[in-house]
Amino acid sequence: MEEIIDLREYFTIIKKKWFIIAVITLVCIGIASVYSFFIAKPVYQADTTLIVKTEKAQGAETISNDQVNASQKLAITYGEIIKSRTVLDEVIKNLRLKMSYYDLLDGISVSTVTDTQIIKVSITSTDKNIAAAIANEIPKVFAEEAMRITDANGVEVIDNAKVPTTPIKPNKKLNIAMAGVLGIMIGIGTVFLMAFMDNKIRVPQDVDIDLGLPLLGVVPEEL
Template sequence: MYSKFDYEDVLNEEVIDLSELFRSIFKNIKLIIVLCILFGVGGFFGTKLLIAPTYTASTSIYLTPQISESGSLDYNSQMANSKLVTNAVNLLTQNNIMSEVAKDVGLESASTVKNFVSVTNESDTEIITISATTTDPKLSKDIANDTVSTFIRTMQKNLNVRNIEVVDKAKLSYVPSGPNVKKNTLLAIMVGFVLGCGYAVMKFLLDNRLRTKEEAEKYLGIPVFCEIPEL
């Protein structure tokens, strides 16, 4: 247990340590800035020159609710359609669908196609979006469109589901969707900042010199009678 005076001394030591720590970081601010600039430039040009651009093509399908014989949309039909949407999101990337797409677009396996495809369902809707991202804009378009057409054909043949409509077909686009140059540059700058601050902190923690009269008295426990000025 600390006494009242001991506890106050500990607090004072922590405040002094923190102030010295921030002072040490400030002393190395030039190094930190240089590291941020170097890492930022490296992140920018590394992203531009070393990472191949990717292109994304997207298409959407809509699962129309089944209308009852009376011509109205009842609760059971709505629930059944919602379940169908959930199942469709999972079925779109099944191996049988992906294998057919791989054959159509000239890829080697279903797993390769699956790595390129992402399927999302907009909340509270029956709209499903299928996106394909590759380094070839034409391949991205072909994968997205062929995934939808293969899925619709399979659902009609095997499950007799005929309420799937294509809302918007994937289009050819030569505008890259990635990589994110700004994001990578900012991340690189953050790495440079962390490394610079880490160097300053380690330098401070490993520095055991007594730099002032007060530090010498506190560490040695004896008074200092004289000091030689720094010339």
Template sequence: MDNEENEVIDLTEILSAVRQHLLKLIFVTLAAALVGFTASKFLMTPKYDSSALMIVNTRQDVNANVTSDQINSATKLVSTYSIIIKSDTVLQQVIDNLGLNLTYAQLNKRVTVAAVDDTQVMKITVQSDSPEWARQVCEQIITVAPDVIKEAVEAGSVKVISNASLATEPVSPNIKKNTMLAAAVGFVLVIGIIVLQVLLDNKINTEEDVTKYLDMTVLGVIPQYDQGGKKE
């Protein structure tokens, strides 16, 4: 019972401390949100994605009837084809064709290849701070990749079903998300400091503290006066 009572009293003290510092809490939260917004809007470089879709077939004759087993096999080939697309055989040729001032490793970091919902469709994505640059590189990849894949695998084929797109909106930074995250960090930081101050405060500040910590009855209180007026 004593432990439960102390826990309730501690929680009350914490809530009281939060109310006392409510303006500070609001100010810091808004200031943190403003910092997050400003950093995202003016300091971070926007990134754009350009994507294209390719479908994987296990047979080079794409006009022939396709069975479910062939579809399953094609789905499994997506991971193999993804590795080939991101290999230096493809990307170095893209660099040479476009005359890019990048190394293979640098371009590789900007390219992602993934299956779409575990299907035989691959999504090739190129990210850059220039939407047109990303589109050109993505377009060149889907131009070079099919012939390289056919030569390497010697079976099956890939076909472009969606050309490289030109992004109109950046994919990062997410200004709204960053602003809310910064506000949450500011809020939690102030709450943490307030809670820490309450937990570390072992001073006798009020008559209630005398009863709580010393288990003694308060007989009287001497008020504090400041310049002739009662302060507290």
């Protein structure tokens, strides 16, 4: 029974101070909206996919499983070569980019598709044209460097990168939704903190609840 009474008290506190929760929530949503629409720079992503070629053994008409497995493992190695200083510095030089090796490295994501010889290279940048240019330049530089270093199978481009039209960040709807939830949580916390700090006796029942003393009588207000 006590739990039900306490729960009702919580709802009563929220009901009385709902405007505080609403104001804090609106402020958080407003801040998130201003940041998402006017402050945060849009980030674009351009993708290109490569495939490691599997060459037939001399005299063989088909490709064996061992050759396919070797190409799949080689794709992992190639993924690391793509991120090497040798490749990226050459990309920076060819495109005349005003950035360092580490700046470019931070914007690159290289992954291999499970159980395939396919490599996916993703480039993120605040400039959509630069993102596409880098994504298309990397395979050109990498193909020559991979052959020089490994003296193994070459690579071919499956899909060239296109200039992205829609930014991947900031996610405006998600930011605003998260700000709304955060605002509600902060608002409720603020309301409960205010109620906890308020030690005034407002109704006769507060004497028993707050002080633990029996209520002997009530003096009525003068009419």
